[in-house]
Amino acid sequence: MDFKLDKAIEILERTPGVIEELLNGLSQEWVMNNEGNDTWSPYDIVGHLIHGEKTDWIVRMEIIISDNDDKTFQPFDRFAQFEQSKGKTLQQLIDEFKELRKQNIAVLISKKFNEGTLNKTGIHPVFGIVTLSQLLSAWVVHDLSHIAQIARVMAKQYKTGVGPWQAYLPILNL
């Protein structure tokens, strides 16, 4: 699919609802267990998505479309959620994510981008020049990738429980 802003927004606007439907009201074990060692639980992932709304996608979009000479993005903190989610319930995190996402989509729509704007560029701290359309595509894929991750983390809780079915369920070996 070629990038089209309206198609991207179709995904972005539904992610908080998908995550709420996936996680809300589940037992703590489903929500708080991870894949072992330093991996993330579904709860951690929601915190990570919140931090992205605050410091990543829209912030970088603003840098790209700004008239600044320096278009270099700040590195994204992949561990901020461990501090920032402290003391919050999952429902509080989901509500926060919902609200931030709603605001960010409103900002995105308000810009009324044309083809030319989508080709404007910024500098990613690791891989250099990127376009606005690549940034917005990555935002969509990032959402979908964390939905898949949440499903995988929960699936892994039954890794031994499925017995020989493990051979037919490749998600358990990712």
Add this chain to the structure above:
Amino acid sequence: MDFKLDKAIEILERTPGVIEELLNGLSQEWVMNNEGNDTWSPYDIVGHLIHGEKTDWIVRMEIIISDNDDKTFQPFDRFAQFEQSKGKTLQQLIDEFKELRKQNIAVLISKKFNEGTLNKTGIHPVFGIVTLSQLLSAWVVHDLSHIAQIARVMAKQYKTGVGPWQAYLPILNL
């Protein structure tokens, strides 16, 4: 996590709603595109889940708890949806999945399984003896695995669109 029926039902009962939230109202491209060649689109996956409700999980559960001498399961048809979904809209498929899942969970609850029943066994056509608790665990993991697959199939539509971000989004290379 050890298998507990109530925890398993927490996941099983929300899957149709998660899939509805993920897919309902999306443009055709998101719903009908696949990962290339003989892979499945999100639309195909919903059809596959419907066929599982009709011929797989509950049917095999009934075989395990029956007094039949022959406890061998029928092989599951992984391609039935290509015929059975024909002419149906995605919304029709989602509604059908919702209804079947509701009925099947009602059947599951009506059995009032105890530990002993969960250890009863059947014969899988490929890997032999399996317990009821393994079958029910596999049902849960199967749901989560297809939620992850739907997210991945949609993510892949932007595989080239994300440009250099591909290196940070491993879902695009699965």
